[in-house]
Amino acid sequence: QVQLQQSGPGLVKPSQTLSLTCAISGDSVSSNSAAWNWIRQSPSRGLEWLGRTYYRSKWYNDYAVSVKSRITINPDTSKNQFSLQLNSVTPEDTAVYYCARKGDIGYLDLWGRGTLVTVSS
């Protein structure tokens, strides 16, 4: 059974970097058929896809235009996980952050439980 386990701080100060990790069990971050995504959800913005990383003989990343200048998603093959870094955060980045897999069906067939991240001093 595939599971995604999220970890990371729930409080980040403005202008600092938000960092979250998603550990994968039952699948591989290096899978040639999966893609590993980050999505966030807030009352003001709804569900917002942030970006993804995936391996197809080499590593690829795609990022949402809204955060492209501030975001990095990295795979960690040694720990079978992937991470999200969002720089220069503001209170507008306060949201529940989810990691999710694009597997064999649908766009996002498996989700982590979510992490509420509050940006506040």
Place this chain on the structure above:
Amino acid sequence: QSVLTQPPSASGTPGQRVTISCSGSSSYIRSNTVDWYQQLPGTAPKLLIFSNNQRPSGVPDRFSGSKSGTSASLAISGLQSEDEADYYCATWDDSLKGVVFGGGTKLTV
């Protein structure tokens, strides 16, 4: 503002059939398949329908999806109290190379 438009709310009584619509421009729904996600209170979204009308294993056949042109619909028949949740449509944005979501519909049973 979401690129896919859903009604903010829907309601029904137990046993009824309800439908939730999702509309978007031709660059989204017409060009790609539509997923539906169910989000129960306090939980992460869960894939409910994929490829317009396919159900993942374990999803009851009371849930069905359809797509026509630039619109898609989710139908729930034999409504049950446990169906009370938020429902989101989603599709692929070829230029963004990412998923785009509807604003969500809160279903009250």
